[in-house]
Amino acid sequence: MNSQPEEEFDEEELELYEHHKIHVDKGQTLMRIDKFLTEKVANATRNKVQQAIDSGGVLVNGKATKSNYKIKPFDEIKVMLTKPPRETEVLAEDIPLDIVYEDSELLVVNKPAGMVVHPAHGNWSGTLVNGLVYHFQHLPEMAGNEGRPGLVHRIDKDTSGLLVIAKSEDAMTKLAAQFYHHTIERTYYALVWGEPEEDEGTITGHVGRSAKDRKVMDVYPDGSYGKHAVTHWKVLKRLRYVSLIQCNLETGRTHQIRAHMRFLGHPLFNDSMYGGDKIRKGTQFSKYKTFVQNCFDLMPRQGLHAKSLGFIHPKTQNNLFFESELPKDFQSVLDKWEGYVQID
Structure with missing residues (x-):
C-alpha cells in the first residue's frame, strides 16, 4: 500500500510582540515567576502565565525561562505573545x-x-x-x-x-x-503668549482633527467639521508678554483649550504642538531670548493645569469641590515672568 506523501509546510519565523516589560525592584524577595506575573498582570491567571512561559514567551534578562524560576532584584522580565498588544x-x-x-x-x-x-x-x-x-x-x-x-x-x-x-x-x-450634561465644574489655569484685548470672553467653535496634521486639533467656527466646543476664559494676570488665563470648560473636547487659545491668537506657553514653543511676543534682544529659553527649560511642557473640579457626589448627592495648587514648574515660570516685567 502506497503511503501518502507528508504534507509540506513553509517554515516562517513566528513574530512575537512585547506586551509587558517589568524591571524587578531592588527590594523584591525571591518569588516564582508564574506567581509574580499572576499578581502583576491584570486579568492574568496562573494557568495562562504558565502556558506563556512553557511556549517560550516569557524572557528573563533576554532568555526564555521556566515556571519555577525565582525572580531576583533587578531582573528584566518581558512577556512576548504572538498577537499585538491590545489596549x-x-x-x-x-x-x-x-x-x-x-x-x-x-x-x-x-x-x-x-x-x-x-x-x-x-x-x-x-x-x-x-x-x-x-x-x-x-x-x-x-x-x-x-x-x-x-x-x-x-x-x-x-x-x-x-x-x-x-x-x-x-x-x-x-x-x-x-x-x-456639562454640569461638571472644571477650571484650568493657562499661561498663554500675549495679552488678550478683552478681560474675558467665550470661544465657541467646533474642534476637530486638522486636515494637515492628525495629531493636532483645529477650530472650525462655522461648524462644518468636528464637535461643538465652548471655552469661557478670563484674564487673571497680565505680564506684558504673557498672561495667566482662567479657562472654564463647558464642553470637554480633545485639546480644547490648546486649540481654542491658539485660535484666539494666544497659544499656550511652550506648547510645541500648537506653536507656543517659540517666542510669540516681545523683543528680539539676546537677553530676552535667553530668559524665555530658561523658562522653557524650567517648564518643558505646555503651561496648562487643571486647577479645580466640582461635581455632585453620585451617592450622597452632596456638592463636592476640589482645588489644587499650581505645580512647582508652572509657579516658578510665573514668578520669573513677574520678576522680569517689573525689572524690564
Missing part, C-alpha cells in the same frame, strides 16, 4: 498616586505633568491607570472604553491637575452623566 491589557504597577480625596465610590487624584492617563500605543506602562489598577481592585469600565478602568474623563500627558476616578459601576454611570 485592554493593563499592567498593575506600583506608581505613587497623589490622592486628594477618596471614599467608597470615587477618588480625586492630582496628576503630575508628564504622566499619561491610560495605556495606549507607545505608552503601555507608567500611566495613571497602571497605578490605579495596582492600588485599587475591580475598578469599573465604561462600555466601549475597555482597558481604562475607573476613568470618567482624562487630561493630556503634559497637563497637570485634578481627575475624578470612579470606584463603582454606579459612580461611573452617574459621573459620566454629569460630564455628558
Whole structure:
C-alpha cells in the first residue's frame, strides 16, 4: 500500500510582540515567576502565565525561562505573545498616586505633568491607570472604553491637575452623566503668549482633527467639521508678554483649550504642538531670548493645569469641590515672568 506523501509546510519565523516589560525592584524577595506575573498582570491567571512561559514567551534578562524560576532584584522580565498588544491589557504597577480625596465610590487624584492617563500605543506602562489598577481592585469600565478602568474623563500627558476616578459601576454611570450634561465644574489655569484685548470672553467653535496634521486639533467656527466646543476664559494676570488665563470648560473636547487659545491668537506657553514653543511676543534682544529659553527649560511642557473640579457626589448627592495648587514648574515660570516685567 502506497503511503501518502507528508504534507509540506513553509517554515516562517513566528513574530512575537512585547506586551509587558517589568524591571524587578531592588527590594523584591525571591518569588516564582508564574506567581509574580499572576499578581502583576491584570486579568492574568496562573494557568495562562504558565502556558506563556512553557511556549517560550516569557524572557528573563533576554532568555526564555521556566515556571519555577525565582525572580531576583533587578531582573528584566518581558512577556512576548504572538498577537499585538491590545489596549485592554493593563499592567498593575506600583506608581505613587497623589490622592486628594477618596471614599467608597470615587477618588480625586492630582496628576503630575508628564504622566499619561491610560495605556495606549507607545505608552503601555507608567500611566495613571497602571497605578490605579495596582492600588485599587475591580475598578469599573465604561462600555466601549475597555482597558481604562475607573476613568470618567482624562487630561493630556503634559497637563497637570485634578481627575475624578470612579470606584463603582454606579459612580461611573452617574459621573459620566454629569460630564455628558456639562454640569461638571472644571477650571484650568493657562499661561498663554500675549495679552488678550478683552478681560474675558467665550470661544465657541467646533474642534476637530486638522486636515494637515492628525495629531493636532483645529477650530472650525462655522461648524462644518468636528464637535461643538465652548471655552469661557478670563484674564487673571497680565505680564506684558504673557498672561495667566482662567479657562472654564463647558464642553470637554480633545485639546480644547490648546486649540481654542491658539485660535484666539494666544497659544499656550511652550506648547510645541500648537506653536507656543517659540517666542510669540516681545523683543528680539539676546537677553530676552535667553530668559524665555530658561523658562522653557524650567517648564518643558505646555503651561496648562487643571486647577479645580466640582461635581455632585453620585451617592450622597452632596456638592463636592476640589482645588489644587499650581505645580512647582508652572509657579516658578510665573514668578520669573513677574520678576522680569517689573525689572524690564
